[in-house]
Amino acid sequence: MTDDKNEKKGWFSKLKDGLKKSSSKLTEGISAIVTKRKLDEDMLEELEELLITADIGVETASSLTAELSKSRFNQEISPEDVKEFFATEIAKKIEPVAQELTVDSSKHPFVLMVVGVNGGGKTTTIGKLSNYWAKQGLKVRVVAGDTFRAAAVAQLETWTNRANVPLIKGTEQGDAAGLVYSGLEISKSKGDDILIIDTAGRLQNKGHLMEELSKIERVIKKIDPEAPHACVLVLDATTGQNAHSQVELFKKTVNLTGLVLTKLDGTAKGGVLVSLAQKHALPVHAVGVGEGIDDLRPFNPHDFAKGLLGI
Helix, strand or coil: CCCCHHHHHHHHHHHHHHCHHHHHHHHHHHHHHCCCCECCHHHHHHHHHHHHHCCCCHHHHHHHHHHHHHHHCCCECCHHHHHHHHHHHHHHHHHHHECCCCCCCCCCCEEEEEECCCCCCHHHHHHHHHHHHHHCCCCEEEECCCCCCHHHHHHHHHHHHHHCCCEECCCCCCCHHHHHHHHHHHHHHHCCCEEEEECCCCCCCHHHHHHHHHHHHHHHHHHCCCCCCEEEEEEEHHHCCHHHHHHHHHHHHCCCCEEEEECHHHCCCCCHHHHHHHHHCCCEEEEECCCCCCCEEECCHHHHHHHHCCC
């Protein structure tokens, strides 16, 4: 998450490398399908199927091939033409949701609630965001609201230590909402710029988890009726189409304001970001490729679309 030119270049190659599993599937498929000189119905049908298998989603796949047909049907076309066309159209489709997570400096603190299922990259994302904002000179504090997993608190402690950010933690199996309440009081008294709240992500007992998240949201509002000012869902790209049901589940419980997609470097399902953007119209704030503390960046639709098509 930086504006330096060389950094941007380096990040794009990292993103492109990270999307290799997804892009290989698409580029190899396109090269195998686009062998004839002119674009015909068979090619369009096969291209649509290929896009669907890349987790881009049925509606988006259908609309992309319809656009391609309108533009180039019965004309000579090469695999490179198809890749360029899809990359441009995908970027157009996802551009409206690309919004960096901005901190409202009039809030002290700006309260960010982070939700997501266990193993989805939530803790890592909190560590990376803490580091990013702390580097900008902002006063950041984190609440370890996942009191059910000692491992989650320990992992969060490692990340916040690396970012040199204070962590508020309670007792194991303790009352998460109570911890969040006192954490927000402390944060206000210390004049923090940002308070990031980690939450539990146990899907085994959905009812209990959702009840807990609602309770946390309610106790935050007791101190600041406008908070949380942002509630971000962290999604693991390797789950592919399952990401949709997670969005639906959390949307029912909390006031979701945006998404962060992690682990793009570990999957051939990177296309799911396109279908998420199309279906839910939630801002995509950032994407993660890699485990490094700087490996989370604002979501750039053009870089992503080019990386997805291996351009």
